[in-house]
Amino acid sequence: MGKKLTETHTINHYECDTTGKLTMPMLLNIVIKTSESQSEELGRGAKFVAKYGLTWVITRYDIQIKRLPQAQEKVFVTTEAVSYNKYFCYRNFWIHDENKEECVLIESTFALMNLENRKMGSVPEKLIAPFTSEKITKIKRGAKILPVTSHQFLNYRVRFSDIDGNQHVNNSRYFDWMLDVLGYDFLVEHEAESVAIKFDKEVEYGNEINSFWEFEQEEPMSSRHQIKVGDLLCAEANIKWRKN
Amino acid sequence: MGKKLTETHTINHYECDTTGKLTMPMLLNIVIKTSESQSEELGRGAKFVAKYGLTWVITRYDIQIKRLPQAQEKVFVTTEAVSYNKYFCYRNFWIHDENKEECVLIESTFALMNLENRKMGSVPEKLIAPFTSEKITKIKRGAKILPVTSHQFLNYRVRFSDIDGNQHVNNSRYFDWMLDVLGYDFLVEHEAESVAIKFDKEVEYGNEINSFWEFEQEEPMSSRHQIKVGDLLCAEANIKWRKN
Numbered sequence: 001m002g003k004k005l006t007e008t009h010t011i012n013h014y015e016c017d018t019t020g021k022l023t024m025p026m027l028l029n030i031v032i033k034t035s036e037s038q039s040e041e042l043g044r045g046a047k048f049v050a051k052y053g054l055t056w057v058i059t060r061y062d063i064q065i066k067r068l069p070q071a072q073e074k075v076f077v078t079t080e081a082v083s084y085n086k087y088f089c090y091r092n093f094w095i096h097d098e099n100k101e102e103c104v105l106i107e108s109t110f111a112l113m114n115l116e117n118r119k120m121g122s123v124p125e126k127l128i129a130p131f132t133s134e135k136i137t138k139i140k141r142g143a144k145i146l147p148v149t150s151h152q153f154l155n156y157r158v159r160f161s162d163i164d165g166n167q168h169v170n171n172s173r174y175f176d177w178m179l180d181v182l183g184y185d186f187l188v189e190h191e192a193e194s195v196a197i198k199f200d201k202e203v204e205y206g207n208e209i210n211s212f213w214e215f216e217q218e219e220p221m222s223s224r225h226q227i228k229v230g231d232l233l234c235a236e237a238n239i240k241w242r243k244n
Numbered sequence: 245m246g247k248k249l250t251e252t253h254t255i256n257h258y259e260c261d262t263t264g265k266l267t268m269p270m271l272l273n274i275v276i277k278t279s280e281s282q283s284e285e286l287g288r289g290a291k292f293v294a295k296y297g298l299t300w301v302i303t304r305y306d307i308q309i310k311r312l313p314q315a316q317e318k319v320f321v322t323t324e325a326v327s328y329n330k331y332f333c334y335r336n337f338w339i340h341d342e343n344k345e346e347c348v349l350i351e352s353t354f355a356l357m358n359l360e361n362r363k364m365g366s367v368p369e370k371l372i373a374p375f376t377s378e379k380i381t382k383i384k385r386g387a388k389i390l391p392v393t394s395h396q397f398l399n400y401r402v403r404f405s406d407i408d409g410n411q412h413v414n415n416s417r418y419f420d421w422m423l424d425v426l427g428y429d430f431l432v433e434h435e436a437e438s439v440a441i442k443f444d445k446e447v448e449y450g451n452e453i454n455s456f457w458e459f460e461q462e463e464p465m466s467s468r469h470q471i472k473v474g475d476l477l478c479a480e481a482n483i484k485w486r487k488n
Contacts, residue, residue, distance in 0.1 A: 013280065014273035014416070018407045025405065029258035036257065071409075154401070159424045160431050161269065163262045165315075172258070180403045184449045187404050205428045 002081040002091075002133040005038040013071045019188050019244075021068040024179065024195070025172035028061070031093040031106055032172075034079045042130040046165075052124055053115050058171045059088070060109040062142055063195040067103050074098055081131035085139060086122050087111055109140065113166075118202065145196050145236050148226045153210040154181045158203060169203040174235045177211040178225040190241045193220070197237035203229060246325040246335075246377040249282040257315045263432050263488075265312040268423065268439070269416035272305070275337040275350055276416075278323045286374040290409075296368055297359050302415045303332070304353040306386055307439040311347050318342055325375035329383060330366050331355055353384065357410075362446065389440050389480050392470045397454040398425045402447060413447040418479050421455040422469040434485045437464070441481035447473060 015026035022030075039045050049055060069075050076096040083090045093106040112121045156177050164170035174197070179187060203209060212226040220240050227235040259270035266274075283289050293299060313319050320340040327334045332353050339348040356365045400421050408414035418441065423431060447453060456470040464484050471479040 012273070012277055013409065014270075014277065014414070016409070017405065018409055018411060020409060023405060026258075029256070033256055033258065156401070157398070159420055160426075160428055161261065161267060161420045161424065163428070165257065165260070165262055165264060167262060170258070176403055176405045180405065184404055184407070 002083065003038065003042070003131050004078060004080045005034060005041065006076050006078040007034050007037060009033075009075055009077050011069050011071050011073045011075065016071045017187070020071045021191070022070070024175040024192065027063075027068070027095075027104065028106075028172040028175075031077055031079065031095070032058075034077045034093065035081075035091060038079055038081070038131075044127060044130055049112070049127060050115065052112075052121075052127065054112040054121055054127075055115055055166055056110050057113045057166065058108060058199060059111050060142055060198045061171075061195065062107040063192070063197075064105045065103070065192055065194065066101075068191060069095060069097065069103055075103065076100075081128075081133045083134040083136045084123055084128055085136050087120060088139065089123060089128065089133065090140060107142075109142075142198075143196055143238075145198055145238050146224050147236065148212045148214045148224045150212070150214040152214070153212040153228075156180075156209050156211060158205055158207045158209065160205065163205050167204070169207075171199055174199070174227055174237075177209060177227055178213070178237055178239075181211050181213045181225075182215075182223065189244055190221075191244055193240045193242045195237060195239050197235065199235050201229075201232055201234040203227070203234050209234065246327065247282065247286070247375050248322060248324045249278060249285065250320050250322040251278050251281060253277075253319055253321050255313050255315050255317045255319065260315045261431070264315045265435070266314070268419040268436065271307075271312070271339075271348065272350075272416040272419075275321055275323065275339070276302075278321045278337065279325075279335060282323055282325070282375075288371060288374055293356070293371060294359065296356075296365075296371065298356040298365055298368075298371075299359055299410055300354050301357045301410065302352060302443060303355050304386055304442045305415075305439065306351040307436070307441075308349045309347070309436055309438065310345075312435060313339060313341065313347055319347065320344075325372075325377045327378040327380045328367055328372055329380050331364060332383060333367060333372065333377065334384060351386075353386075386442075387440050387482075389442055389482050390468050391480065392456045392458045392468045394456070394458040396458070397456040397472075400424075400453050400455060402449055402451045402453065404449065407449050411448070413451075415443055418443070418471055418481075421453060421471055422457070422481055422483075425455050425457045425469075426459075426467065433488055434465075435488055437484045437486045439481060439483050441479065443479050445473075445476055445478040447471070447478050453478065
């Protein structure tokens with residue numbers, strides 16, 4: 001079994017939206033912090049990974065939300081480096097509340113990107129061994145993400161503040177663009193129940209992105225999203241929604 | 245003397261920009277958190293203030309930056325409710341590093357906004373008394389903020405994620421718009437040394453803002469900023485810069 005780590009986190013007001021609930025970008029920031037802590041603890045932090053000329057990138061999240069924690073709540077953030085194959089590492093995250101009730105489960109796929117040519121590299125044994133993850137041969141595909149067939153979109157300019165230490169738009173920021181198109185009234189009245197999101201291409205500073213979307217009113221209410229730079233598909237997501 | 249409170253905070257990667265330094269929006273989020281903690285401790289939290297039909301808003305920051313803390317650094321965040329008059333409360337914030345060296349000093353002006361008509365109200369004694377701030381009659385004006393005389397601007401759409409619990413754009417977000425216009429290359433090579441920023445009018449969801457700016461190359465290198473919705477001036481700032 002892969003190593004697990006649990007950290008506590010108190011949800012700050014500034015990590016919440018106007019309704020006082022944790023935002024999707026902050027949800028991801030908080031869980032990623034726990035995986036960084038685990039990597040540091042095992043001597044496999046960003047600096048160690050950089051010695052191989054590599055950096056971690058996230059290629060997919062599958063998120064199940066029972067409820068989003070609220071401002072001032074203390075939560076437990078747990079991560080487990082579950083398994084890996086030649087190119088991908090699979091890591092789970094959980095958020096539990098003070099009563100040990102599960103709030104959120106996130107299954108994630110990590111890959112290693114070569115810092116020079118920005119291409120995916122294979123996973124060195126030396127880098128992954130301390131996590132005691134199960135070695136598998138299968139590539140997990142995850143549920144199919146349905147495409148957007150409509151032509152409605154809003155345009156966003158990548159801001160300096162969207163760029164992270166990897167010199168590209170941080171994965172968490174795609175949610176700003178995907179959610180914002182749904183509008184204030186919808187977003188304060190609904191909560192995401194599940195999200196499948198796949199990151200296909202990096203978005204860089206200077207890019208203008210188009211956030212395409214399509215809405216499915218029929219139960220279960222859902223939305224489909226694509227982030228494109230010109231014709232290039234950079235990320236895609238399907239979200240199931242419930243009314244608050 | 246006004247009551248002081250110090251909290252520790254470890255700077256997270258997701259609170260930093262691509263260079264690994266704390267961002268201006270996060271700097272403000274982190275210090276405001278400490279003033280919220282102090283208010284809660286003294287039984288004067290947001291809920292208590294809301295009983296008067298009021299909410300705190302920030303009208304001005306004067307920020308002196310010796311250096312911005314970096315990812316993983318542990319810092320001490322201190323706040324003091326210094327003084328107040330009929331309409332304004334003056335609060336200082338400091339960030340010190342582990343060696344007790346001052347990194348940042350922020351002088352701030354708070355006012356109380358009526359939640360119904362969104363107008364400023366006077367400061368009720370019952371609300372301010374526990375902070376033991378000095379009562380003054382003078383209104384602190386702060387250094388004059390020079391206007392922008394050029395016509396260059398970039399346009400930004402207010403995103404859902406910019407809106408806070410007060411149903412307007414959070415004060416910290418104005419920095420995203422003001423800084424972004426200066427461009428990636430400038431921002432990774434320079435650090436703000438001092439900032440004076442004044443918030444004149446609320447910006448709401450649905451607004452499109454124009455971020456005007458003007459740059460002064462002569463030493464000390466500085467930039468002037470205005471955020472406008474149509475002809476309405478919503479915020480203005482002067483920033484002095486130094487090379488990294």
